[in-house]
Amino acid sequence: MVSKHSVLLANEFHPETIKKLDEKFQTHHLWELSFDEKKRLIQELQGTCEAIATASWMVDEIIYELNSLKIISCFGVGVDGINFEVTRGRNIRVSNTPDVLNDAVADIAIALVLATTRNIVNADRFVREKKWPQGPLPFGMGLAGKTLGIVGCGRIGEEIASRALTFGLKIAYHNRSPKDLPYSYYSSIAHLAEASDILLCMLPGGEGTKNAINADILKKLGSTGIFINVGRGSSVDEVALAAALQKQHIFAAGLDVYADEPNVPEELLEQDNVVLLPHIGSATVETRKAMGQLVIDNLDAYFSGKPLLTEVG
Numbered sequence: 001m002v003s004k005h006s007v008l009l010a011n012e013f014h015p016e017t018i019k020k021l022d023e024k025f026q027t028h029h030l031w032e033l034s035f036d037e038k039k040r041l042i043q044e045l046q047g048t049c050e051a052i053a054t055a056s057w058m059v060d061e062i063i064y065e066l067n068s069l070k071i072i073s074c075f076g077v078g079v080d081g082i083n084f085e086v087t088r089g090r091n092i093r094v095s096n097t098p099d100v101l102n103d104a105v106a107d108i109a110i111a112l113v114l115a116t117t118r119n120i121v122n123a124d125r126f127v128r129e130k131k132w133p134q135g136p137l138p139f140g141m142g143l144a145g146k147t148l149g150i151v152g153c154g155r156i157g158e159e160i161a162s163r164a165l166t167f168g169l170k171i172a173y174h175n176r177s178p179k180d181l182p183y184s185y186y187s188s189i190a191h192l193a194e195a196s197d198i199l200l201c202m203l204p205g206g207e208g209t210k211n212a213i214n215a216d217i218l219k220k221l222g223s224t225g226i227f228i229n230v231g232r233g234s235s236v237d238e239v240a241l242a243a244a245l246q247k248q249h250i251f252a253a254g255l256d257v258y259a260d261e262p263n264v265p266e267e268l269l270e271q272d273n274v275v276l277l278p279h280i281g282s283a284t285v286e287t288r289k290a291m292g293q294l295v296i297d298n299l300d301a302y303f304s305g306k307p308l309l310t311e312v313g
Contacts, residue, residue, distance in 0.1 A: 005303050008045060010054035010063055013075045017292030021053055024296065030060060042066050051302065053295055056096055057081045057205070071308075073298045075291055076282075077101060077156075078232060080205030084313050094313045095298040099155060100290035101282040106159035108281045109230045112254030113148070113164070113198060115275045116226050117141040119252075122272060141224075141251070144168030149196030151189055151213070152203040152231060153179065160200065172196060189213070193220040198228060205232035215240035218250055225250045230281050233258035242267035245274055256281050 007025040009018060021027050028045065030038055042065050050068050056076030063069065064086050072082065074096045087094055115121055118140035126137050148164045150157045153173035161171045161183065172184040174192040179185075186192035189212060193199050199221050203209040213227070213236040221227060227250055229236055238259055244250045246267070254275040258264050261279055268274055282288065298308050 005051065005299075006045065006049040007051045007053055007299065008041075008049055008063065008066065010052055010060050011058065013053075013055035014288055014292050016289065017053075017075060017295055020292065020296060021299075025051075025299070030063070035062075038062050039065075051299055053299065055081065059083070071095070071299070071302045073295045073302075075295050078204045079312055080232065080234075082313065087313060093302070093308060093311060095295075095308045095310050096312050097291040097294040098310055100294060101287045102156050102159045104284045104287040105156050105230055105281040106163055108256055108277070109156075109160045109200060109228060110163045110167075112228045112230070112256065112275060112277070113143070113167075113200070113226070116228070116252040116254045117143060117198070121275050141226075146170070146197040147172055147195060148198045148200060149173065149186070149192040151192060151199065151201045153181070153183075154202065156230075157200075157202045160202070169198075189217055190220055193217050193225070196221065196225065198226045200228040200230070201235055202231040203235040205234045209235040211235070211237040211240075213237065213241070215244065218244040221250050223248060223251060227253040229254075230256045233261065238265050238268065242271065245271045248273075 004026040007021060008028050008030055009021060011031045012018065028041060033041060042062060045066060047068050049066060050070040052063055052069060052072045054072060054074055056074035056079045059081040064083065069092055071093045074094065077096055077098050079094060079096050082094055123137055126132060146169055148169045148171055150160060150173040153175055164171060172186060172192055172195055174186045174189050186195060201213055203212055215237065218227065218240060241253060242265060245253055252273045256277040257279055264276060268276065294310060298310060301308050
């Protein structure tokens with residue numbers, strides 16, 4: 001009987017995928033152990049375990065004590081949880097799960113645009129609280145002719161843009177450098193904010209983007225502007241955002257991500273001009289299944305000596 005390859009599972013990122021990994025490989029559930037038990041397991045796996053599967057956004061640093069580590073197969077696109085200084089220095093390969101979640105995240109982005117411009121959440125509450133007989137809900141905002149500015153227009157950003165065009169929105173964007181796209185390019189987030197009616201953030205996490213959306217950017221967006229974030233919560237100064245909403249320096253916001261998930265700042269919870277979602281951008285049955293399969297496929301490729309399907313870093 002052929003022995004199964006050993007794979008260390010760093011955290012409980014997706015139950016269905018973990019079940020498949022348990023069936024296919026000799027797995028070890030790191031997150032179920034105490035600190036001392038984790039240390040003992042790492043020592044036991046030295047020399048026999050080369051692979052780790054993990055969430056891409058958070059990784060237990062103890063995994064880097066596994067000297068025989070050769071591959072980290074991540075569930076997720078943004079890999080800000082990976083210590084690339086370590087992986088590059090030790091030639092540890094890293095893979096993620098791009099593209100398979102583009103549609104789902106783009107759909108949620110557009111849902112937040114519609115929810116904020118047309119005041120959908122408050123409209124639902126308006127009816128449920130039987131306020132309609134007392135008079136109409138204040139008017140919302142139309143989309144046709146408005147400009148959607150995308151901060152970080154990668155593959156998901158392009159999917160968002162293609163959907164937005166069908167609503168009559170004009171598209172502008174900011175990246176570190178322009179792409180071959182038929183949209184207006186702005187060399188800074190500040191200039192993009194000034195030109196946008198809706199500013200949508202798709203920035204990845206990490207120190208390079210921390211608080212990139214700050215009070216100055218929100219001020220340039222203006223009192224009729226709307227801010228949407230489906231990228232990473234750490235890219236937004238949440239204190240500044242709450243203040244901008246409270247003082248009506250911007251019209252509304254729609255958020256699917258936060259700096260300290262699952263904790264949402266009380267200052268945001270108190271505002272009725274912000275739509276708050278629990279990080280569900282990629283949370284469809286089909287998308288999560290495809291992401292999990294890509295985690296497995298990258299491990300299979302590694303163990304078969306083939307190129308990884310989606311290597312990063």
